Amino acid sequence: MAITDIQAFSHLTAADIETLGQELDSIRRSVEQSRGERDAKYIRRTIAAQRGLEVAGRAVLFGSRNRWAWLTGTALLSVAKIIENMELGHNVGHGQWDWMNDPEIHSSSWEWDMTGPSSQWRRAHNYSHHTYTNVLGKDEDLGFGILRMTRDEPWRPVHLVQPLANVVLAATFEWGIALHDWSIEKELLGTPPGLMSEPNREFGRKIARQVAKDFLFYPALTGPAFKQTLKANLTANFVRNLWAYAVIFCGHFPDGAEKFTVEQLEGETSGEWYLRQMLGSANFKAGPAMAFMSGNLCYQIEHHLFPDLPSNRYSEIAVRVRELCDKYDLPYTTGSLGKQYLLAFRTIHKLALPDRLLKATADNAPETSSERKFAGITLPSLPSSDTVHWLGIDPETGQRRGLRSAMREAKVVLKEKARQEKEMLREAKRALREKAEHEKDVLREATHALQDRARHEQASLRRKAARRQALWRGRQHRSN
Amino acid sequence: MSSKRGGFSVRGVREWLEAPAASVAERGGKLNVLRGAVARVTTPLLPDDYLHLANPLWSARELRGRIVDVRKETADSATLVIKPGWGFDFKYQPGQYIGIGVLIDGRWHWRSYSLTCPPNWSDPEAGGKRVISIAVKAMPEGFLSSHLVSGVPVGTVVRLAAPQGGFVLPYPPPEKVLFLTAGSGITPVLAMLRAMDRREMVTDVQHLHSARTAEDVMFGAELRDLHDRHPSFTSHLHLTGEHGKFALSDLDEKFPDWRERHTWACGPAAMLDEIEHHWRDAGIADRLHVERFEIARTAVGEGGTVTFGKSGRTAEADGATSLLEAGESAGVQMPFGCRMGICQTCVVTLSSGYVRDLRNGDEHREGDKVQTCISAAAGDCTLDV
Numbered sequence A: 001m002a003i004t005d006i007q008a009f010s011h012l013t014a015a016d017i018e019t020l021g022q023e024l025d026s027i028r029r030s031v032e033q034s035r036g037e038r039d040a041k042y043i044r045r046t047i048a049a050q051r052g053l054e055v056a057g058r059a060v061l062f063g064s065r066n067r068w069a070w071l072t073g074t075a076l077l078s079v080a081k082i083i084e085n086m087e088l089g090h091n092v093g094h095g096q097w098d099w100m101n102d103p104e105i106h107s108s109s110w111e112w113d114m115t116g117p118s119s120q121w122r123r124a125h126n127y128s129h130h131t132y133t134n135v136l137g138k139d140e141d142l143g144f145g146i147l148r149m150t151r152d153e154p155w156r157p158v159h160l161v162q163p164l165a166n167v168v169l170a171a172t173f174e175w176g177i178a179l180h181d182w183s184i185e186k187e188l189l190g191t192p193p194g195l196m197s198e199p200n201r202e203f204g205r206k207i208a209r210q211v212a213k214d215f216l217f218y219p220a221l222t223g224p225a226f227k228q229t230l231k232a233n234l235t236a237n238f239v240r241n242l243w244a245y246a247v248i249f250c251g252h253f254p255d256g257a258e259k260f261t262v263e264q265l266e267g268e269t270s271g272e273w274y275l276r277q278m279l280g281s282a283n284f285k286a287g288p289a290m291a292f293m294s295g296n297l298c299y300q301i302e303h304h305l306f307p308d309l310p311s312n313r314y315s316e317i318a319v320r321v322r323e324l325c326d327k328y329d330l331p332y333t334t335g336s337l338g339k340q341y342l343l344a345f346r347t348i349h350k351l352a353l354p355d356r357l358l359k360a361t362a363d364n365a366p367e368t369s370s371e372r373k374f375a376g377i378t379l380p381s382l383p384s385s386d387t388v389h390w391l392g393i394d395p396e397t398g399q400r401r402g403l404r405s406a407m408r409e410a411k412v413v414l415k416e417k418a419r420q421e422k423e424m425l426r427e428a429k430r431a432l433r434e435k436a437e438h439e440k441d442v443l444r445e446a447t448h449a450l451q452d453r454a455r456h457e458q459a460s461l462r463r464k465a466a467r468r469q470a471l472w473r474g475r476q477h478r479s480n
Numbered sequence B: 001m002s003s004k005r006g007g008f009s010v011r012g013v014r015e016w017l018e019a020p021a022a023s024v025a026e027r028g029g030k031l032n033v034l035r036g037a038v039a040r041v042t043t044p045l046l047p048d049d050y051l052h053l054a055n056p057l058w059s060a061r062e063l064r065g066r067i068v069d070v071r072k073e074t075a076d077s078a079t080l081v082i083k084p085g086w087g088f089d090f091k092y093q094p095g096q097y098i099g100i101g102v103l104i105d106g107r108w109h110w111r112s113y114s115l116t117c118p119p120n121w122s123d124p125e126a127g128g129k130r131v132i133s134i135a136v137k138a139m140p141e142g143f144l145s146s147h148l149v150s151g152v153p154v155g156t157v158v159r160l161a162a163p164q165g166g167f168v169l170p171y172p173p174p175e176k177v178l179f180l181t182a183g184s185g186i187t188p189v190l191a192m193l194r195a196m197d198r199r200e201m202v203t204d205v206q207h208l209h210s211a212r213t214a215e216d217v218m219f220g221a222e223l224r225d226l227h228d229r230h231p232s233f234t235s236h237l238h239l240t241g242e243h244g245k246f247a248l249s250d251l252d253e254k255f256p257d258w259r260e261r262h263t264w265a266c267g268p269a270a271m272l273d274e275i276e277h278h279w280r281d282a283g284i285a286d287r288l289h290v291e292r293f294e295i296a297r298t299a300v301g302e303g304g305t306v307t308f309g310k311s312g313r314t315a316e317a318d319g320a321t322s323l324l325e326a327g328e329s330a331g332v333q334m335p336f337g338c339r340m341g342i343c344q345t346c347v348v349t350l351s352s353g354y355v356r357d358l359r360n361g362d363e364h365r366e367g368d369k370v371q372t373c374i375s376a377a378a379g380d381c382t383l384d385v
Helices: A007-012 A016-034 A037-065 A067-093 A118-131 A158-172 A173-189 A200-219 A225-250 A271-279 A286-294 A297-305 A312-327 A337-350 A403-479 B011-026 B029-041 B047-054 B143-150 B182-199 B220-230 B248-254 B269-281 B323-327
Strands: B063-074 B076-083 B097-104 B107-114 B131-139 B156-164 B176-182 B206-211 B233-238 B264-267 B288-292 B304-308 B312-315 B347-357 B363-365 B369-370 B377-385
Touching: A007 A016, A007 A271, A007 B248, A016 A271, A016 A312, A037 A067, A037 A200, A037 A225, A037 A312, A037 B047, A067 A118, A067 A225, A067 A286, A118 A173, A118 A200, A158 A173, A158 A225, A158 A337, A173 A200, A173 A225, A200 B029, A225 A297, A225 A337, A271 A297, A286 A297, A297 A312, A337 B131, B011 B029, B011 B264, B029 B047, B063 B131, B076 B143, B076 B156, B097 B143, B107 B131, B107 B143, B107 B156, B107 B182, B131 B143, B131 B182, B176 B182, B182 B206, B182 B220, B182 B264, B220 B233, B264 B269, B269 B288, B304 B323, B312 B323, B323 B377, B369 B377
Parallel strands: B176 B206, B176 B264, B206 B233, B264 B288, B304 B377
Antiparallel strands: B063 B076, B063 B156, B076 B131, B097 B107, B097 B156, B304 B312, B347 B363, B347 B369, B347 B377
16 A cells, blocks of 8 residues: 555654755745746746747748758747647646736646646646645546556556557647546536536637647648648647656656555645655756756656746755755655656556566555555664664764665665575475475385385295195195 | 537628637727637737737737836826837726836736826827826835836836726816825826816816925926916915825815815825715715725734625635635635645636735735635735636
């Protein structure tokens, strides 16, 4: 079972978690207070650059019957769509720029270039996903309803097609998101059945506009290059889908991004909420260009802690969050984009299989663990090995022993335990083999003895028979 | 998409074409068909999203303007002359105010100021083009007003909200008029006077203006000039630095016929409260028009009456109760989400008054969009929900 008690899992006391929360609050405060012209310039420039790239891409596509023009136009349009989706649509929709009080760059009015309406996405994403991050049954982003991403979810035969579902989801990501948000919107609003309900109409309108724009109006505008422009638009959407999918999956599904149960939500303090965001998300390493193209979601941990702070500040926030992780001995999950994706990829494929083929449980699997992982783990180095969750500062090293150390120790202990078990198994096998050998020997000896005896008896019988024969022959001789 | 089912009609097609530009329809006119058609290919953006990158004044989604002149009126007040961008309607009524948004340190600050110019005004000094003007008095704690009076450079692009307000002079003006103003309360009345002057319809008008000293009188020279040019207009100055506050009991002596006059009053909240009482006691409240510049704030702005504009309900809330809770307790359908200030689902516009962000104490005011789950009333306020 995933984490039910974050305090026990994190190896922190309630007071620790509260101070951690206060420290994160003060990071928020200092960023809020220093927001200003520099940040506003950043977002305005991003918007201008994105619009520029899009216009340039669309313009070049007028000549898309030429192969180079097609490639250039498609590349420009792909980049424009990625920026629009990640740095603009996603981040503006989070209210990261609401502080500017600019009605045109505001979460309540921004519409993005994706299939689903922004308003539906905002409810599903900002509310459901960001409030209940990685809580099983509450956060529908956990596998997007089609992938099994944790062993807590019971296996069903349909999960066998997971590898294929994953590829389809990646290629058509915007449609997956649109359908996902639409169904959550209807669920949250308790929409009455009927085709003409408001969420349905909004959904239909947006899809019609998006499809008409990319696959009808723009291609038609380029006249004889209709087919090529259509293909270019299709490709740009596809490229954006793949990239968005990769960024999202690297943010939540690599090993170390933990899952939680609804029990954790009961009476959750704000410090615990912060902690859940920290432990439930994962970063990937990126240079400035890649960070920008990911909408700064390479800083997924920071984004989940402060979803409404301006994205251009995440890199400096990250430095401070890492310091806190060091201070409280908490893990800070990060790695290269490739590594993070491969870990997610591994989980997708592993969990397609039924549980009986999997070795680990939901308490100690690489993709999710729980406080039970540490139960029964005792280390000789610990002062009192009878307490399972040993908290506080190590008197010898002066270091706080928290989750990160516990994870490391658990790894060592579990490895050691596995080694010992293997050793025991080997011993037992040897003993069995020896016993079998011994029994074989005994058996062989017994057989020998029996054979000897048989031979012996045979000989004596033979002798007896010979004697009897001689006697018989003598008797006959006499009677003749 | 309101085209008729099963057949086309010109109107239906036109409406369909205009649909994406519907929000600017009242300003766009015939151009909206084109705007709508272009919006079909630029969706989800409007053509404006591209246009205003080239020239901020070309946006029709939002009114904009450029400051073309800043004229000092007194030591702490100035007139701003603004050339509005595409789609501004110059047919407002004298006495109305506009919303103006100014960018400072990356943040847009919105305030409302009375227009001081008559409708359809063209300033000779601005090349004869149609412009508008407002007068701003720097308030001691007024961060934006100080910026506008002494810091805003000519050429600055501002956002504008269309003229509005019911504090207006009817046309034709009443036979007998009394204007009671104090401080910057003179600004809407000045627009009325200028309009009367331009239309040459100055009826029997008495104006009493209070200011602390003679130097503090905004538009003093112009008032004197009007006084001299129009025999039916009398301008009275009351200097509170010398004579103290004008006592309403002196009205009978100064303007014996004040009960017969239509009165327009504008000034500090306390003065208007007093005037309202006085007129009500005299049984002629229907002849009084007042304009309040600021919502009276209770001491240090802790709690107040929250009015929910669209649903018409109200709730009393203390400084620790979130607006969301206050609304829900009053039975208002409030948008809500995470209830902790992260998801922006509960954002509504603050139509008037002040609220405070419970997390960091930041103050929000009229025109701001606020997160109701983490904001509390800081004095009486109205939410657009």
